[in-house]
Ligand code: ATP
Ligand code: MG
Ligand code: MG
């Protein structure tokens with residue numbers, strides 16, 4: 258029988274903590290603390306950034322954890338792939354281990370290789386491939402021959418080692434600062450003689466500091482690794498995708514029990530209900546985790562868009578009325594299944610459902626003002642004929658209705674279409690074309706920028722707003738309080 262995802266996560270932590278002297282560090286919330294460069298915590302290293310930057314030292318010189326990560330927007334934006342591939346999620350758990358000047362490359366590679374290939378995981382070595390950095394002249398960084406040799410010593414065949422350049426195998430935090438080559442373990446999955454490579458584990462050697470014009474070699478380097486729990490579980494449970502593992506099957510059951518239309522069958526044809534199953538289950542996990550970490554939709558535009566998209570999916574594709582009930586059911590399931598690892602999911606479950614319901618009320622009020630009858634719309638505005646409303650996103654028909662009702666507008670209100678109806682920029686452009694009107698892109702970019710700074714302000718821990726107790730108002734009728742967590746303070750809704 259296969260290991261459960263809980264057993265796999267536990268095995269990873271026990272291996273590093275109990276057998277290899279790492280200290281266990283809890284997952285940080287997905288709300289970035291004082292980091293204006295990201296909208297969500299997107300990797301295990303985020304909470305160690307100050308350590309990597311040399312601003313802080315930890316008592317422990319090697320640590321391990323499983324970190325809640327969200328990749329929507331920014332450098333790592335996996336939102337558009339979700340549902341169409343079987344191994345990218347907006348929310349996923351990153352299993353990681355770090356060495357802060359303690360062990361080196363050889364130990365990091367051996368630790369990873371042994372965990373994967375020895376019992377209880379027992380992944381066949383023929384299925385594993387390693388990537389290694391092959392150097393870059395303009396960066397003035399040499400090829401990582403040390404790591405190449407380590408993999409060879411471990412017994413990895415030459416034809417299972419892939420040499421890559423900066424784009425694939427050089428990690429940088431920003432334009433300056435800590436950086437270095439990485440080596441990745443990929444899995445040929447399902448086995449295909451090396452054609453189906455999926456990245457499993459990324460091991461970064463933070464060996465350099467990039468300064469204005471030079472690369473400085475660090476005297477004591479850091480090791481930063483990350484492996485997706487969902488992908489590892491897929492492999493160890495012998496499933497065709499992460500969605501077929503126990504991490505998702507319980508959510509699919511919740512969706513099926515609510516809709517009773519058809520069960521999840523694992524098709525990737527792009528038209529069956531399966532794609533929507535995947536997207537909804539993925540988004541449901543992301544929404545639950547973000548809300549339970551006290552992120553507010555009014556403060557994070559990306560979160561609000563995902564919540565609205567989920568309501569629409571629940572109602573349009575799964576015929577659940579009102580849509581929020583299904584999202585709340587999913588939130589319950591996420592709290593049940595991941596609450597043992599992230600207890601805040603249990604503690605905040607009621608709060609999460611309150612917020613979902615509240616978001617629905619705001620969204621519904623907005624939708625009430627638009628009718629849905631596409632036929633009438635096309636009669637009134639024949640150029641809409643070139644669109645298939647069912648091929649478009651679900652907010653498309655209400656958006657067209659809105660445009661017809663406001664025929665006299667001199668331009669296409671990009672922000673409203675994007676924000677309230679969830680249209681992609683591409684669709685907005687096409688609509689503008691058939692309607693022969695200019696698009697108000699400026700307004701869209703300005704408002705998005707404002708929303709972004711709003712998000713940053715709310716999550717900036719050292720910002721004066723917390724110090725003076727001058728908490729900003731938003732369109733929500735909620736009250737806020739300042740929560741202290743690990744000596745940091747941040748805003749939290751009071752329900
Ligand atoms: P990929 O190339 O597959 O997009 P990545 O290089 O962006 O992955 P890293 O930033 O190196 O990923 O993160 C470390 C590990 O986290 C990856 O090796 C992978 O196992 C996992 N991972 C990354 N992105 C996702 C995602 N969107 N969903 C699930 N797991 C992910
Ligand atoms: Mg990626
Ligand atoms: Mg990659």
Ligand code: MG
Pocket residue numbers: 441456459
């Ligand atoms: Mg990677």
